[in-house]
Amino acid sequence: MTRWLSPTEQKHWRSWLTASALLAEQLQRELQEGHGLSLADYEILVRLSESPDRRLRMSELAKKALSSRSRLSHQISRMEGLDLVSRQPCADDKRGQWAVLTDHGWDALVAAAPDHVEGVRTHLLDPLSAAEFAALGRACAKVASHLEDIQTA
Amino acid sequence: MTRWLSPTEQKHWRSWLTASALLAEQLQRELQEGHGLSLADYEILVRLSESPDRRLRMSELAKKALSSRSRLSHQISRMEGLDLVSRQPCADDKRGQWAVLTDHGWDALVAAAPDHVEGVRTHLLDPLSAAEFAALGRACAKVASHLEDIQTA
DNA sequence: TAAGATTGACGAGTCAATCTTC
């Protein structure tokens, strides 16, 4: 027997679906119109900027950016074309490649970040009280943790 | 001056990003492997099944499914090929089209729904207490409401 | 044989242009 969702559970579930879809769409649009970057591009720039020497191995980067290897490969190729990142061979492991943030990639991130953070505040933090946002964050952390466990299991 | 996110705010924000990405990915995978449907297909089937005569005008359906018109057009074309839906001309307004759930589409939904609901329970409801889930839902409703206001403004 | 990474073909989304009817 399927245990269907109660009307209230349904309502909450739909709210989740709507909020996650609309928020991603809104932030993507702002980033695209303001700075010509996709959300995926931005995520890559952030991860590289936070890493030692502003570089990461392709597979490390794929994990951190919640991407698949082939998706990341295609994406890095496009971003190389835009001079946002470059590829460099890995000395230790000749199978490997480094994805490296270019100066232009760094500049693009520095230019986009304030607007993007402003968008996150406006569309996610501001509509909620501090307590509501904290509750949201904690719930998401639990859900994320559950899903990460599944993946590795 | 940009008001950057505090470390705690950052953590919550990343939790949101991770949870929404991994949950969508997991539910999509289960639906695809178990029933050969994408999340987008499923959403269409649900909306049509809930509508009078199991049909909706294309533009109505696009709104309800949070889709654009052109995206929906392409998607309905694919789903027509799978015999999940069909198009029918609209008598009242000759510009319009009905998207109609086929018998096979109905069967596909009936077959997939229990597994999908089970997935939503397992990956979203179960990892949280009832209070935590309710708080998540209410926060999402506020955020969704804010974003809907922007769109129409 | 497995791990790191890439490639190419195909399915899906976006945008601007188009066609028909209102």
Added chain:
DNA sequence: GAAGATTGACTCGTCAATCTTA
């Protein structure tokens, strides 16, 4: 002219196959 809907070209993601080094 505006609304409902579709189309085609281009971009992005997925999957299976491939290549190289470990």
